[in-house]
Amino acid sequence: MTGTAVRRPLVRLSGVSKTYANGVLALDGVDLSVATGEFVSLLGPSGCGKSTILRLVAGLSPPSAGRVELGASPEEAAGLRREISFVFQEPTLMPWATVAANVMMPLRLRRVPRRDADERVAEALALVGLDGFARSYPRELSGGMKMRVSIARALVTRPKLLLLDEPFAALDEITRFRLNDDLDRLWRQFGWTVLFVTHSVFESVYLSTRVLVMSPRPGRVVRSIAVPDAERNEAWRMGPEYNALCREVSLALHAAMGDAA
């Protein structure tokens, strides 16, 4: 494990297992910790329980065994629970509501006063480059724009912990690269802690400070690979460091899957 010892852990899973009602063992003894401000990717084959980890951290589903802890104390955990945002693989927008109403929903549910909420929605839409689309309906937007709305909805609450479940998996590569850069910029700007699920080696290396490689089901974290901090741009994406890391992560993934590397 690298460079995280100095910073406070925000999320810690110890010996976490999850068995679903149908008897499927999704996770088996997962240990991981994410420090404040880290961008951690969970990388693994389909069905290895990556998404399950996010749901456990969000408190949307209880672990069957082990502990999921947020912050340093139960009091801190209760506060942190309210500062989590979740982005799903699908944009998951309400089709009957305008872009602005979709982004405002978390604030409405938290009873934020209307004027404050309006301001924060405008701010969030500007951050994802969607000012001017506030009154559009989701069906009028492209896939990439819908995903931006979904991201705006996640950041409108000014979260401390952002959970992203393969948010760009369904997008074309050009849109995906652009949204990767946007996400990187926002992460640097706001200092969120991010837990990011993906099955793209390239995406995980490009975005993360650390990549956690998982084994096939039942999922466990088998490798942790640190990614040095460097400005993310096309030059870095083309450079030797990025390529060497992609190779290392890719080999680790193959090893985790039991393939001959």
Added chain:
Amino acid sequence: MRRTVVLSVLVPVAVLALTVLAWHLYVTLGDVETFALPAPGLVISTLWSDWNTLGPALWVTLKLTFSALALAIVGGVTLAVLMAQSRWIELALYPYAVILQVTPIVALAPIIVTRIPDTQTALLVLAFVVAFFPILTNTAQGLKSVDHNLRDLFQLHGAGRLRRLWYLEAPAALPYFLTGLRIAGGIALIAAVVAEFAAGSAGAGSGLAFRLFEAQYRFNTPRVFAALLLLAITGVAIFAATSLISAWALRHWHESAVPRDR
């Protein structure tokens, strides 16, 4: 766009005109007896001359139909919302809703009419029983068909039951409810007519169905057709109204109501 609008009006009108013309020619050229099939012109003039009988009867049937529909909306939606709150409520109530639905109204009518002394109330209960089921099942289905991830999101942001219902489940169920409404609107009219017939209500305050059967017993076929015409117009008007409401309510977002660009 304009061309399709013109066509969508012109085609049905032309078909109607041709049908009426064929009907007219058949009756006049074929020397068909009036009691067997009256000419279209005679039906219209009967509607006019018998309006003193048919008008009030139509009003009675309309009142019955719309009261039943209104009750069906309130009852169906309330029950659907209750059932969506708890699996136990659903398990407890749904079988009764199904039993009420599958029991033929004609068989139910004598029991309800003898139980409820006021005829109009009995008719209302009968028509309600038939009309509320499509609203209940469709709305219940809609309330359950909310995106699971959206449910999770609401949970994550600490939404309670009421907020989830208001902001998430109700809008998601709206297209389903409107489908139920369109079905229930037509069914309410049919149920009102069948109830009037089955209950055998008579006298000054009786509805269109009674007048129709009364005319039939007297071989007053032109009046039968005039009453039928009124019922058909009412049915079409209800269908058109509920379709318009549906299209208007869903105009911004639902695939069924949004014009497609080509």
